Amino acid sequence: MRSYLDFEKPVAEVDAKAEELKALTDADTSPAIREEVVRLEGKAAETLAALYAGLTPWQKTQVARHPQRPHALDYIAGMITDFTLFAGDRKFAEDEAIVGGLGRFRGESVCIIGHEKGSSTEARLKHNFGMARPEGYRKAVRLMDMADRFDLPVIALVDTPGAYPGIGAEERGQAEAIARSTDACLALGVPNVAVVIGEGGSGGAIAIATANRVLMLQNSIYSVISPEGAASILWRDTAKAQEAATNMKITAEDLLRFGVIDKIVPEPVGGAHRNPAATIAAAADAIAVAFTELGRLDRETLRRQRRDKFLAIGRAVG
Template sequence: MRSYLDFEKPVAELEAKLEELRAMSAQGDAVAIGDDIARLETKANEALFQLYANLSPWQKTSVARHPLRPHFLDYASYLFEEFTPLAGDRLFGEDEAIIGGPARFRGRAVMLLGHEKGSTTETRIKHNFGMARPEGYRKAVRLMEMADRFQLPVISLVDTAGAFPGLDAEERGQAEAIARSTDVCLSLGVPNVAVIIGEGGSGGAIAIATTNRVLMLEHAIYSVISPEGAASILWRDTAKAQEAATNMKITAQDLQRFHIVDQIIPEPAGGAHRNPEKAMDGAGDAIESALHELDGLDPAGLRKARREKFLAIGRSL
């Protein structure tokens, strides 16, 4: 059963009527309703297209968090072959909020890693809703260093509200782990590409997204803090989250204008959750194109281009 967001009510009503007509047609209880179905399908599709062409930042936040939006493991099984997850940071333990390992992407060997939020209550708890502890980022460091050693491009799929803010994470050096992961991203002598597939939250995202190319799905969000967190700090009122989302410039369109992301990947009408395969195909094509652009650079050139990319942010618009 399709899950609708609050702002999708007009489309939900049209599609409910459409389903009623289809059911009547299937039962043979109505005569010549084929034209009515066709007209209603066109009307519903137009309403959906117009709605998603003018989403507010807060509405995009809701789309980015949609529970049916494809997650890391969906991309891993759909776009990649021979993916072999590797566990543990070799220092403390395993963190399943970040998953990674070698894989094959359209004929080439790569290192794939990213955040997994989970899709059921059980898996969300297992993966801690995609919020990694220090051992998750230290595992990412281990995998990126392995990729550098074996000359494997690194592909990061980012989808997290942020690093886990718990006391145990802070006690084990959360800030140091994030800083170390960011540093390793910058120092790699192989191409690295990040895709913001849902939420890109704070240092938890940047730790694996400090890359040669940062790509972003059309209705994803990317910010230093969640809208709710910003509202709580600035106004001491989480009810102002919508206002915070607008002022923070968290959408792909704003971030491309500020040269923080390099490319926006279009999503199907109604968001990636309505047609996951089409959304993932688009992401795969964008990743392939980005890797092809970087293939001609040597390790020194990759490091220089990556460094200059991030140093230039905020210097010119």
């Protein structure tokens, strides 16, 4: 059953009317009813397109967090073949907030790492809502070291509100684990491409997103803190999250303009959750283009290009 966001209420109302009439067509195949259903479906599509043509940063935040939005495991299933899941950091435990392993992307062997939020209540609890603990980042480092050793390109799928802030995670070295994962990204001598598929939150995101190419889905968000967190710090009022979202410049368009990301991957009208297959295919195409460009570079050039890219972020121009 489709879940509607608050600002999609006009579309929900039209869709509900269309569904009511569709139910009537089972008993009454009147041409007039069929025509009315078609008219309502057209109106719903037009309303949806109009809404998504002018989304505010806060509305994009809502879309990025939509519970039916495709997650990392959906992307892996849709674009990776012969996938083998790896588990554990060889130090403490398995953290299922980060999933990763080896597989084939369009016939070529790759390493893939991603945050997984889960698509059901049980899965969300299992994956800790995509908030990784230190062992998750240490698993990511283990995978990146293996990819570098065997000359395998790396794909990172970013979708997290941030690293897990629990006491246990801090006691086991959360900040150090994030720093080492970021360093592992920078040290790679193979191409790495990161795609922000939902939320890109703080160090929890950058730990696997320090890549030669950073792509971002059209309705995703990427920032050092959530809008709610920023509102809490700046105004001591989480109700001002909408204002924070606008001022923080967290949308793909803003981040492309500032040079934080390299490319925006378009989503279907109504967001990725309305057509996951098309979204995954578009992301795969963008990844393939990036790998083709990066495949021409040697190991040292890849490291230098990645380092220079991130050092240039925020540098004054003029």
